[in-house]
Amino acid sequence: AQKVTQAQTEISVVEKEDVTLDCVYETRDTTYYLFWYKQPPSGELVFLIRRNSFDEQNEISGRYSWNFQKSTSSFNFTITASQVVDSAVYFCALSVVRDDKIIFGKGTRLHILP
Amino acid sequence: ETGVTQTPRHLVMGMTNKKSLKCEQHLGHNAMYWYKQSAKKPLELMFVYSLEERVENNSVPSRFSPECPNSSHLFLHLHTLQPEDSALYLCASSQDALVGTEAFFGQGTRLTVV
Numbered sequence: 615a616q617k618v619t620q621a622q623t624e625i626s627v628v629e630k631e632d633v634t635l636d637c638v639y640e641t642r643d644t645t646y647y648l649f650w651y652k653q654p655p656s657g658e659l660v661f662l663i664r665r666n667s668f669d670e671q672n673e674i675s676g677r678y679s680w681n682f683q684k685s686t687s688s689f690n691f692t693i694t695a696s697q698v699v700d701s702a703v704y705f706c707a708l709s710v711v712r713d714d715k716i717i718f719g720k721g722t723r724l725h726i727l728p
Numbered sequence: 729e730t731g732v733t734q735t736p737r738h739l740v741m742g743m744t745n746k747k748s749l750k751c752e753q754h755l756g757h758n759a760m761y762w763y764k765q766s767a768k769k770p771l772e773l774m775f776v777y778s779l780e781e782r783v784e785n786n787s788v789p790s791r792f793s794p795e796c797p798n799s800s801h802l803f804l805h806l807h808t809l810q811p812e813d814s815a816l817y818l819c820a821s822s823q824d825a826l827v828g829t830e831a832f833f834g835q836g837t838r839l840t841v842v
Binding site: 618647649651656657658659660661664666705707709710711713715716717718719720721 | 732768769770771773784786816818820827828830831832833834835836838
């Protein structure tokens with residue numbers, strides 16, 4: 615069975631600090647996709663990134679970076695120089711090719727304090 | 729303006745009422761989804777439609793009845809709901825229903841059953 619664990623329920627950091635959101639996944643499939651979504655207070659989930667299981671290259675997009683480590687089944691997300699607008703709930707998700715379902719973690723609520 | 733629009737944004741209904749949630753996507757996508765987001769629970773996929781055909785029904789109670797009249801519109805008809813059905817209901821769309829396709833979400837309907 616597939617599972618996504620976001621152990622950090624809630625994190626608070628002061629603006630301009632760096633923060634890392636952890637995501638650990640479980641699957642026996644070799645072909646799968648991992649996602650990160652952001653849910654601001656307005657409610658909609660905003661797609662941030664998708665990674666397939668064959669691409670372990672880390673990615674950087676502006677202040678956002680992602681560290682995919684198959685050896686530890688982790689797909690962590692780092693925000694550098696955090697801003698108040700980064701305050702949101704962040705979800706990690708897993709989707710395997712064999713199964714049409716997408717499994718979301720419980721989310722991490724991130725508070726960036728001014 | 730979001731590409732996925734949900735109405736109403738808030739809904740309060742009694743357990744004997746019948747109501748419908750509406751979702752419209754302006755992105756030309758072929759797949760649409762209903763998700764339920766409850767407090768302290770992971771996001772749950774309820775229904776998936778691909779090219780107006782239902783392809784996934786995750787053991788959702790029959791008091792929730794989806795309808796997809798065309799690829800741009802998705803409804804969720806509600807009747808005789810229970811208080812535990814109170815949640816944020818999110819609609820999403822994607823280019824297709826293939827695994828690994830990123831989804832675009834609406835802002836949700838906050839449903840309260842009294």
